[in-house]
Amino acid sequence: MKEGAKKNKAVFLDRDGVINRETGNYVFKPEDFDLNEGVFDALAMLRDRGFMLIVISNQGGIARGLYTHSHVRKIHDILNKKLSVQSISLTEIYYCPHYPATGRCLCRKPGSILLEKAIARFNIDPAMSWMIGDKETDIEAARRSGVKGILVKPNDSLMDYMNIIIPRQ
Ligand SMILES: [Mg+2]
Ligand SMILES: [Zn+2]
Numbered sequence: 001m002k003e004g005a006k007k008n009k010a011v012f013l014d015r016d017g018v019i020n021r022e023t024g025n026y027v028f029k030p031e032d033f034d035l036n037e038g039v040f041d042a043l044a045m046l047r048d049r050g051f052m053l054i055v056i057s058n059q060g061g062i063a064r065g066l067y068t069h070s071h072v073r074k075i076h077d078i079l080n081k082k083l084s085v086q087s088i089s090l091t092e093i094y095y096c097p098h099y100p101a102t103g104r105c106l107c108r109k110p111g112s113i114l115l116e117k118a119i120a121r122f123n124i125d126p127a128m129s130w131m132i133g134d135k136e137t138d139i140e141a142a143r144r145s146g147v148k149g150i151l152v153k154p155n156d157s158l159m160d161y162m163n164i165i166i167p168r169q
Contacts, residue, residue: 007125010091011046011165012115012147015057017134017154019079026059028067033075038157040086045162052091052122056114056131056141060099069097091122109133110140115147130165132158 016022021034043053061067076093083089094114098105107113119126131142132150139149150161 005123007128008052008123009050009128010052010054010118010122010124011129012054012056012118012131012142014109014131014133014135014138015055015093015095018132018152018158019055022134022154026061026066028061028071028075030074030078033078035079035082036155036157038159040083040088042158042162043083043088044086045166047088049166051129051165052124053088054091054118054122055093055095056109056118056138057093057095058108058137059095059097060108062097063099063102072097092118094118109135110137110144112141112144115141115145119145119147132161 013019016027019035019039020027021036023032027033046053059072062069062072072095080090094117096105096107096114098108105111115131118124126146129147130150131138131147132152133139134152134154136151139151142149150164152158152161
Protein backbone atom coordinates (compact mmCIF):
# COMPACT_ATOMS: atom_id res chain seq x y z
CA MET A 1 0.00 0.00 0.00
CA LYS A 2 1.24 3.46 -0.85
CA GLU A 3 1.98 5.66 2.10
CA GLY A 4 -0.90 7.99 2.78
CA ALA A 5 -3.35 5.87 0.78
CA LYS A 6 -6.76 6.28 2.23
CA LYS A 7 -8.00 3.51 4.47
CA ASN A 8 -11.56 2.34 4.80
CA LYS A 9 -13.70 2.52 7.90
CA ALA A 10 -16.10 -0.20 8.94
CA VAL A 11 -18.80 -1.09 11.38
CA PHE A 12 -18.49 -4.71 12.44
CA LEU A 13 -21.74 -6.24 13.57
CA ASP A 14 -22.50 -9.25 15.66
CA ARG A 15 -25.43 -11.13 14.14
CA ASP A 16 -27.77 -12.71 16.70
CA GLY A 17 -29.24 -10.12 19.08
CA VAL A 18 -27.90 -7.23 16.99
CA ILE A 19 -29.17 -7.73 13.43
CA ASN A 20 -31.75 -10.40 14.11
CA ARG A 21 -33.69 -11.50 17.13
CA GLU A 22 -31.74 -13.41 19.79
CA THR A 23 -34.12 -16.22 20.64
CA GLY A 24 -32.06 -17.86 23.38
CA ASN A 25 -31.37 -20.76 21.04
CA TYR A 26 -29.23 -21.11 17.93
CA VAL A 27 -30.89 -19.45 14.96
CA PHE A 28 -30.53 -21.63 11.87
CA LYS A 29 -34.08 -22.05 10.59
CA PRO A 30 -35.44 -19.36 8.26
CA GLU A 31 -38.63 -19.14 10.33
CA ASP A 32 -36.58 -18.12 13.39
CA PHE A 33 -34.67 -15.43 11.53
CA ASP A 34 -36.42 -12.14 12.28
CA LEU A 35 -34.66 -8.84 11.77
CA ASN A 36 -34.66 -6.49 14.74
CA GLU A 37 -36.44 -3.16 14.63
CA GLY A 38 -34.41 -0.30 13.22
CA VAL A 39 -31.84 -2.42 11.46
CA PHE A 40 -32.57 -1.13 7.94
CA ASP A 41 -32.54 2.51 9.04
CA ALA A 42 -29.35 2.14 11.06
CA LEU A 43 -27.42 0.24 8.40
CA ALA A 44 -28.54 2.72 5.73
CA MET A 45 -27.27 5.59 7.91
CA LEU A 46 -23.90 3.89 8.32
CA ARG A 47 -23.72 3.11 4.59
CA ASP A 48 -24.45 6.76 3.80
CA ARG A 49 -21.60 7.80 6.12
CA GLY A 50 -19.20 5.61 4.18
CA PHE A 51 -18.81 2.70 6.58
CA MET A 52 -18.28 -0.82 5.28
CA LEU A 53 -20.68 -3.21 7.01
CA ILE A 54 -19.16 -6.52 8.07
CA VAL A 55 -20.81 -9.25 10.13
CA ILE A 56 -18.73 -11.25 12.62
CA SER A 57 -20.66 -14.15 14.16
CA ASN A 58 -20.00 -17.14 16.39
CA GLN A 59 -21.86 -20.17 15.04
CA GLY A 60 -20.70 -22.85 17.44
CA GLY A 61 -23.80 -24.89 16.72
CA ILE A 62 -21.96 -26.18 13.66
CA ALA A 63 -19.19 -27.79 15.73
CA ARG A 64 -21.83 -29.12 18.08
CA GLY A 65 -23.56 -30.86 15.18
CA LEU A 66 -26.82 -28.95 15.60
CA TYR A 67 -26.77 -27.50 12.07
CA THR A 68 -24.46 -27.19 9.09
CA HIS A 69 -22.65 -24.59 7.01
CA SER A 70 -25.43 -24.88 4.47
CA HIS A 71 -28.03 -23.80 7.07
CA VAL A 72 -25.87 -20.78 7.86
CA ARG A 73 -25.43 -19.92 4.18
CA LYS A 74 -29.16 -20.09 3.66
CA ILE A 75 -29.79 -17.69 6.55
CA HIS A 76 -27.15 -15.33 5.15
CA ASP A 77 -28.74 -15.48 1.69
CA ILE A 78 -32.02 -14.43 3.28
CA LEU A 79 -30.28 -11.62 5.16
CA ASN A 80 -28.49 -10.35 2.04
CA LYS A 81 -31.71 -10.44 0.05
CA LYS A 82 -33.66 -8.46 2.66
CA LEU A 83 -30.88 -5.89 2.84
CA SER A 84 -30.51 -5.57 -0.93
CA VAL A 85 -34.17 -4.57 -1.20
CA GLN A 86 -33.15 -1.58 0.95
CA SER A 87 -30.02 -0.98 -1.18
CA ILE A 88 -27.82 -2.07 1.72
CA SER A 89 -24.99 -4.50 1.12
CA LEU A 90 -22.70 -6.25 3.54
CA THR A 91 -19.05 -6.23 2.52
CA GLU A 92 -18.61 -9.68 4.06
CA ILE A 93 -20.05 -12.08 6.61
CA TYR A 94 -17.50 -13.97 8.67
CA TYR A 95 -18.44 -16.68 11.11
CA CYS A 96 -16.62 -19.08 13.41
CA PRO A 97 -18.03 -22.62 13.19
CA HIS A 98 -16.05 -23.92 16.17
CA TYR A 99 -16.95 -24.61 19.78
CA PRO A 100 -14.50 -24.74 22.69
CA ALA A 101 -15.63 -28.14 23.93
CA THR A 102 -14.94 -29.76 20.56
CA GLY A 103 -11.70 -28.00 19.71
CA ARG A 104 -10.00 -24.71 20.30
CA CYS A 105 -9.71 -22.01 17.69
CA LEU A 106 -8.63 -18.40 17.51
CA CYS A 107 -11.57 -17.17 15.45
CA ARG A 108 -14.35 -17.55 17.99
CA LYS A 109 -15.07 -14.25 19.74
CA PRO A 110 -13.53 -13.00 22.02
CA GLY A 111 -10.81 -14.05 19.56
CA SER A 112 -10.11 -11.29 17.09
CA ILE A 113 -8.87 -13.27 14.08
CA LEU A 114 -11.99 -12.68 12.00
CA LEU A 115 -11.88 -8.95 12.63
CA GLU A 116 -8.18 -8.88 11.82
CA LYS A 117 -8.79 -10.84 8.63
CA ALA A 118 -11.36 -8.29 7.51
CA ILE A 119 -9.13 -5.37 8.54
CA ALA A 120 -6.29 -6.71 6.36
CA ARG A 121 -8.42 -7.80 3.41
CA PHE A 122 -10.42 -4.59 3.07
CA ASN A 123 -7.70 -2.12 4.10
CA ILE A 124 -9.64 -0.95 7.15
CA ASP A 125 -8.38 1.51 9.72
CA PRO A 126 -9.40 -0.04 13.07
CA ALA A 127 -9.14 3.32 14.85
CA MET A 128 -11.94 4.68 12.63
CA SER A 129 -14.07 1.55 13.05
CA TRP A 130 -16.60 0.12 15.47
CA MET A 131 -17.92 -3.24 16.60
CA ILE A 132 -21.53 -3.49 17.76
CA GLY A 133 -22.32 -6.52 19.88
CA ASP A 134 -24.65 -7.69 22.61
CA LYS A 135 -22.08 -9.68 24.60
CA GLU A 136 -18.88 -8.81 26.42
CA THR A 137 -17.06 -11.26 24.13
CA ASP A 138 -17.97 -9.05 21.14
CA ILE A 139 -16.49 -6.03 22.88
CA GLU A 140 -13.38 -7.96 23.88
CA ALA A 141 -12.82 -9.03 20.25
CA ALA A 142 -13.13 -5.38 19.26
CA ARG A 143 -10.65 -4.29 21.91
CA ARG A 144 -8.09 -6.89 20.82
CA SER A 145 -8.23 -5.63 17.25
CA GLY A 146 -8.11 -1.92 18.07
CA VAL A 147 -11.74 -1.30 17.13
CA LYS A 148 -14.09 0.67 19.37
CA GLY A 149 -16.84 -1.44 20.90
CA ILE A 150 -20.50 -0.64 21.51
CA LEU A 151 -22.32 -3.01 23.83
CA VAL A 152 -26.04 -3.04 23.09
CA LYS A 153 -28.92 -4.72 24.83
CA PRO A 154 -29.97 -7.85 22.90
CA ASN A 155 -32.69 -7.07 20.32
CA ASP A 156 -32.61 -3.32 20.96
CA SER A 157 -33.13 -1.04 17.99
CA LEU A 158 -29.73 -0.14 16.57
CA MET A 159 -31.13 3.33 15.96
CA ASP A 160 -30.82 3.93 19.71
CA TYR A 161 -27.03 3.74 19.38
CA MET A 162 -26.36 5.59 16.14
CA ASN A 163 -25.57 8.85 17.92
CA ILE A 164 -22.44 7.19 19.34
CA ILE A 165 -21.03 6.62 15.86
CA ILE A 166 -22.67 9.56 14.11
CA PRO A 167 -22.74 12.51 16.50
CA ARG A 168 -25.78 14.73 16.13
CA GLN A 169 -24.96 17.94 14.27
MG1 LIG B 1 -25.10 -11.81 19.83
ZN1 LIG C 1 -13.33 -20.61 15.26
